[in-house]
Amino acid sequence: xxxxxxxxxxxxxxxxxxxxxxxxxxxxxxxxxxxxxxxxxxxxxxxxxxxxxxxxxxxxxxxxxxxxxxxxxxxxxxxxxxxxxxxxxxxxxxxxxxxxxxxxxxxxxxxxxxxxxxxxxxxxxxxxxxxxxxxxxxxxxxxxxxxxxxxxxxxxxx
Numbered sequence: 001x002x003x004x005x006x007x008x009x010x011x012x013x014x015x016x017x018x019x020x021x022x023x024x025x026x027x028x029x030x031x032x033x034x035x036x037x038x039x040x041x042x043x044x045x046x047x048x049x050x051x052x053x054x055x056x057x058x059x060x061x062x063x064x065x066x067x068x069x070x071x072x073x074x075x076x077x078x079x080x081x082x083x084x085x086x087x088x089x090x091x092x093x094x095x096x097x098x099x100x101x102x103x104x105x106x107x108x109x110x111x112x113x114x115x116x117x118x119x120x121x122x123x124x125x126x127x128x129x130x131x132x133x134x135x136x137x138x139x140x141x142x143x144x145x146x147x148x149x150x151x152x153x154x155x156x157x158x
Contacts (some may be wrong), residue, residue: 007031017087018046033077037070041081047119049081054112066106071115071133071142075100078117079129079146086122090153093127097147104141111136125150 012023025041043050061067076098117131133142
């Protein structure tokens with residue numbers, strides 16, 4: 001059985017974290033969750049990432065609004081990608097905690113939303129990030145804080 005690889009491992013494995021996320025921004029291919037939720041990288045700088053999407057029926061829940069998981073996924077993604085921009089090629093991260101607050105409902109009428117993630121502090125093993133989702137008028141729709149574990153990537157087994 002062949003081991004699954006990440007898109008980063010396929011297109012930018014030897015680059016540092018910022019260069020890897022920049023490569024994803026330029027790539028015509030998307031990571032799976034971005035494909036599923038119709039999200040795009042909009043901006044990438046050291047310690048900050050912006051992802052944009054237009055929520056539509058693909059993100060709706062049974063009560064007629066965008067599912068909270070759509071917002072939570074955007075927030076988790078930008079929190080993780082923001083810390084990723086500070087990593088070396090041999091490092092990885094995982095989310096230890098994500099706390100999400102929903103401030104306004106998101107519907108298909110909301111139009112494009114942007115999730116902005118920023119690193120608050122980063123040590124050798126733990127990082128703290130925060131994120132927010134805003135609409136085209138910069139109204140706050142959801143926010144999050146995240147704690148992430150920084151670690152060495154496991155050996156590839158090659």
